[in-house]
Amino acid sequence: MKKAVLAIVSVIVIALVAVLIIWAPEIRTIRSLEQVGDNRYLYKMEYKAHYDLDDVIAQGIDENAKLLDYVVSKIVKGLPISLSKPADEDTTGFACTSFQARNAEGDGFLFGRNYDFFKNPSLVTVSRPKDAYASIALTDLSHLGYGLEKLPDSFVAKLSALAAIYAPVDGMNEKGLCVSIMALPKQPSQQSTGKPVVGTTIIMRLILDRCATLEEALELVKSFDIRHDVKAGSGYHYMIADASGACAVVEFDLFDGWKTMIVEKPENQDYMHVTNHLLSPKYYTEEPN
Secondary structure (H helix, E strand, O other), X not given: OHHHHHHHHHHHHHHHHHHHHHOHHHHHHHHHOEEEOOEEEEEEEEEOOOOOHHHHHHHOOOOHHHHHHHHHHHHOOOOOOOOOOOOOOOOOOOOOEEEEEEOOOOOOEEEEEEOOOOOOOEEEEEEOOOOOOOEEEEEEHHHHOOEOOEOOOOOOOOHHHHHHHHOOOEEEEOOOOEEEEEEEEOOOOEOXXXXXXXXXXXXXXXXXXXXXOHHHHHHHHXXXXXXXXXXXXXXXXXXXXXXXXXXXXXXXXXXXXXXXXXXXXXXXXXXXXXXXOOOOOOOOOOOOO
């Protein structure tokens, strides 16, 4: 009997050790996730696990639900764990804004942003990948199935947050390159030119990880077909700015095959701002909509 018990205990110990070794980076990441002060809307996390953007590109992930499925199959090692699916996005009352402006009180430029989905908790993720730029980025946790009634306040409840690395809504990397996203209701880009497909937020993670300048970011954007999640009920455009002061907004032409439109900050202008309307001269109007 003793031998049988020892054998069972040995198997359990070996299994636990294996789990700790295999899932150690994910466990450290989940343990780092915590609420910021008394703010139930704000959380922070140090992303310590491995992630593979080339693999995500190969999968052609263009929906939030698919992204969570990917987390289950790859990051959570294929275990049959059920994660919360994101609800359809409510774009009523939105008014997100981004701006870039020369620093009037010193060197360089300032990049500012507000995100007007007031009822959604947010997660600030710091990442330091080995072969890419370090960055800090914000994720809307409702995209990962969270809400004020379901917060990442236990180990199991935090599992979905592992997908946050792929789901930034804005961020800045160590080179000073900034990117943010603004909603354009009923204009989800569905580019289909035969290039590799990336989703709404994957393109932002690629920019943060791989680009140091606006020029590099625009070249990267043009190398993909960007598809927004139709189920989310919204399209988007992106503001990108670098440490030199270069700044542009990336948009997509609803009436011409979702062609990429780039609106760059004029050379003689010290600022640029964007809200939830197209800036492209083809569509821009000063008349309120």
